[in-house]
Amino acid sequence: MKINIKNEEIRSERVLRIEEIAGENIFKCYQCGKCSAGCPSADQMDLLPNQVVRNLQIGKVDAVLNSKSIWICASCFMCWTRCPRGVNLTALFEACRQVKLRENIDEVGLKQTIQEAEEMDIPQIAVISVLRKLTS
Amino acid sequence: MEVSYFPGCTLKQTAKNFETSAISSSKLLGIELKELSRWNCCGTVYSLATDDSMHHLAPIRNLIRVQEEGSKEVVTLCSMCYNTLKQANELVRAEPDRLQKLNDFMYLEEDYKPDLEVYHLVTYIKDNVGYEKLKDKVTNPLSGLKVAVYYGCLLLRPDSIKLDDRENPRIMEDMMEALGAEVIDFPYHNECCGSYHTLGKRDLVIERTNKIISEAKLDGADVLVLSCPECDFNLDHRQKNTLEKYPSFETMPVLYFTQLMNIALGGDLADCGFELNYIDPIPLLKDKGILK
Secondary structure (H helix, E strand, O other): OOOOOOHHHHOOHHHHHHHHHHOOOHHHOOOOOHHHHHOOOHHHOOOOHHHHHHHHHOOOHHHHHOOOHHHHOOOOOHHHHHOOOOOOHHHHHHHHHHHHHHOOOOOOOHHHHHHHHHHOOOOHHHHHHHHHHHOO | OEEEEEOOOHHHOOOHHHHHHHHHHHHHOOOEEEEOOOOOOOOOOOOOOOOOOHHHHHHHHHHHHHHHOOOOEEEEOOHHHHHHHHHHHHHHHHOHHHHHHHHHHOOOOOOOOOOOEEEEHHHHHHHHOOHHHHHHHOOOOOOOOEEEEOOOOOOOOOHHHOOOOOOOOOHHHHHHHHOOOEEOOOOOOOOOOOHHHHOOOHHHHHHHHHHHHHHHHHOOOOEEEEOOHHHHHHHHHOHHHHHHHOOOOOOOOEEEHHHHHHHHOOOOHHHHOHHHOOOOOHHHHHHOOOOO
8 A cells, every 4th residue: 555655744733742742752662563462442443553653653643533543442551551662552542532622523422421321320430431531 | 447438429329339348348357448528529530641730630639638637548449530549649749840730729728748548449458457367257258159350451550550460460369269269260351341432332332241241251250350330330231232232142240349258258238239230149149059
């Protein structure tokens, strides 16, 4: 597959913002794939965790921010704890969500979330977590 | 011994049986869980954005409550509360500037001095009672009960808060063995249950529940034991939805470790609150001769 990498995209403002929010250097990653091997949500993701980092490295930030993966990650910390380079992917995923949320793009609707929670005895921690992680 | 106790919101609502069984079994071990006279939500998810201090206010405010009561230790039960309170405590210890900022923001509160410890009840029992003494206090051993221990994510990760080795933990297994149960080897002990996706992405959780419970079954477990109201909801209550999707799915009782501890120590059965468990464990426990 041919990919066009543009010089001006590689260190774009959004990539730098993601790194800053996460407090992480994306170039520490050498693409071994251990994060994706351990990720319990990998089978549900359209971009595997290592592919998320690779896309950020080559400046394909839109592919990451438009992916389902960043919303499927539930911050279980498996990727970060198993990474041989200590890359905090959990924080990188959080930063990707934050960039979108700070642009006022919510992943779920408040009304619908509350309604669904009321239909079943959903634990309070789940309701608060969804609102914290998926809305701005 | 008396220790400050932070319950968190879910133990007062959908997971009341976790709290009642913990208070009862702790009492039998000589531990008085003294609920903080004031507390607020812990925030449930620890904020991972380095520029976000706002979401650390809730956990630190709770730690100020502990400090106000003159206590140096606080015990929690819920994995999410434990993870959030402990990570926030570790953060302000490592970053004095951040602590200053949080203290300045909460200027009507006394300053938080990060010299208190956040414990999960399992660690507190291991350190302050010990498993030898726990074993001595067992009056109704869980003989013949095959247990799969499930930690999930938030008791083992990240490293700064782990209860035990994050890949091969033993702390809950050893506790179950002290109570007389037979612990089976269970490779999915530290997998994620899907967590808060139970609200909004139910199918994702159904897949997890199917995978985790079916594996426990395959490994020969009678019950799954855990310590998180979120995992409990997903792995117990979502078995209903799992069965609807996969008719050949075999159900399994899921219990809080405190429920089994309460039975083994001869506590009042009412404190186990089994009526809140979706898959009723009573027939199995009677079958094993553990309950009369």
